[in-house]
Amino acid sequence: MGATNPNRTGLLAVPAGLFVALFLLAPLALMFRYSLNRFAPGEMMEQALTLENYGKFLADGYYQGVLWTTLWTSGLATLICLVLGYPVAWFMARTTAPRLKSLLVIAIVVPLLMGNAVRSAAWMVVLGEKGMLAALVGALGLGERFGLLYTAPGVVIALVSVLLPFMIITLQSVLEGVSHSLEEAAMSLGASPRAAFVQVVLPLSLPGVLAGTSLCFILAMNAYATPVLVGGPQFHMMAPTVYQQVSKAMNWPFGAALAFVLMSVTLGLSIAANLLMQRRYRRWAE
């Protein structure tokens, strides 16, 4: 490879690029076109060029409610993850013993990749009416049949457990880059540990905070297994609703429109947060 022209090296990416175009971009374009079609029961859909599927979403209170539930559940879960995750990430970044550090990373990454189906099963066992939490509450004499399964708080708890490892690992890699000597310098100049943290470490870690919250929010908005299994049949979030429309109701035009609403709201909010934060950050830096 040493002698080849670096301009021609780019050709090596062509197969992978074509693959993405064929199996992601073209299907997305097709689905967008379908979202402008009209639903016709019995024959799937008829060709049209209409915005009525998007209009149906805006006019129907039920689907607005689903989006609203998805938004606040995701926002709350993300916020809790930030509060719980930051100290852990800081602790991991400041751990110097290589063995302990490796062990901590594994302890965070294995739950991250254990699979959402299995994780939801665990929360069903913990939160159910005869579950672990209920047994604990009962043993402490605080009440009987304390179940959070099929409730909104239960979904938030389960979502936090999905997202927290992502938050911790993202924050940790950024905090890793904030040199410990900066804190020490601040403290040797007379800053209290608290001041050194608030005025030096925290501002420098803001890009990580942004990356972590965006990632967690996107994942929460699109969660499938957790709302279905922990939320139960009465708890509706966007991703299961999209699946239901596309795969069960076979209403492709409306399902497609829902999918694009979900994707644009998620990406739109993340981009807005990014822009807002960047502006803040610039002002801070000046």
Next chain:
Amino acid sequence: MCEGTATRLAFAVSVWTVIGFVLLPLSVVVWLSFFANRIISFPPTGYTLAWYARAWGVADFRNGLLLSLQLGGCATLGSLLLGAPAALALVRGRFPGREALSTLLLAPMIVPGIVGGSALFMAYIEFEVATDQQLAGTLPGLLAAHVLIARPWTVRLLTASLTGLDRAVEEAAANLGASPRRVFLLVTLPMVRPGVIAAALFSFVISFIDLEKSLFLVGPGRTTLQIAIVNYLEWNLDPTIGAVATVQILIITAALVVTDHYAKLSRVF
């Protein structure tokens, strides 16, 4: 001083509590897999290993596991075949539009699983209508979806490993008369081998645990393990699921421990 110690203690306790919370679901399912009674109660009345045999006896779990392993292996291979040249192009190439190409190659990570899955499902059906070739519910159709989601991670891990490579060694080999092909096979490849192993194992895990993309594409008698678990949970909750989960966690942990040995896991995300 005394106050400082108390604060430090409170901090340590809260950090370890959160780590405990992260590990809770994992510990619960492993514990559950040994419960003696089918009806789950806390604390359990006794312990048994019988659920592992029973889990293997459930056809959906057995076939699901075998299909997921097979699919994961093939998806890993496909991801490497597509991803390794792409990573090389991104690291070594100097051409206009390199940034855009990089974004395109990572796009499958950004598009939500349910959205991409719906789109692919519709495209497959459309393809079937046009050509009479079935894709949804077939192994090739499922495999393409898994390559799509695993390949970006392959590129990400390989890019990191290629970036850290000392090119002087390759140049030395070329100066000593080795052809570009020999340099690649005898110098570059051995040097990136740890990165390739890490990328392969990580891509395998990504394929193995995928739920959202596969949801639309599985067919009757062709269900991945994740879908089998979700289907089972709709009607049942017993220690069988604990046994299945424990096996899955063992597979994933093994893959990740080896990955971490070859590439810094904390840098992957």
